Amino acid sequence: MYKQLADRLAEAIAGGEYQPGSMLPSETQLMERYGVSRPTVRSAIAELRSMGLVESQHGKGSFVRTHGLPAAVIERTITRSGKAFALGWPADEVDLPAVTRGRTTGIAATLLERDDEDAFITDRIVADPATGARAAHRTYIPFDVAEQVPELAKRPDAEPSDVYAALAAAGHALTWTETVTARSALPNERADLNLTDGTPILITYRVTATADARPLILEELRVSADRAQLAFHISVNQSASPKS
16 A cells, blocks of 8 residues: 555656655645555655655655755775775764674675684764765674784774775785665664664675785675765776787
8 A cells, every 4th residue: 555655656746746845745634635544654655765756854744855866975986096095985983983803694704705703893883074974884804814914903993995005015906896785774774874764775895805806804884775875986997818
């Protein structure tokens, strides 16, 4: 039922009944107009948010987006100048990072190619300086990598750009691979990212590896799909010339 209601409201938005920037009718008004329950209306609004058509403001209501793109643009580009690395998204830290000693399990074990091994795990909450959109960032540094690069054992909570610099200074020619997925936010993620119920999140997994593709560290970034989009710089790899 809620998907049918979401479809009807999406058609009304596409048809211009609800203009960009305008507020949708209240829950009570939608209940009376379409003859549905309050949970159905709330689920339909959540569906519209996941479709990127509306955004909800606490205590005010739900508004039609003024454009089709989320507010924050997170550049995933990495650049290097001499020994220094820079990230394309200059996020601000919300709180001090938290470091724990954990194990590589699940997708971390798969991407790091280390099953149930010790690792430093650093969690931090960052925010987009222009829009305030929050992101949860986690770094896995396996103990065997930290042993090879003592600076990382001393400062596992270093900024990602500083981690790259330490790995490069240790003699590694770095390469990166990133994958992106999406799912519904868990309760703790909704709290960390200030999300409303039903908002999906984007998750990126960035593996920093050696030139021969041996994984060194893993970064996980979680951000609201309703508030942010990811941008990647794409370049062409030069293939080796065929041998005669």
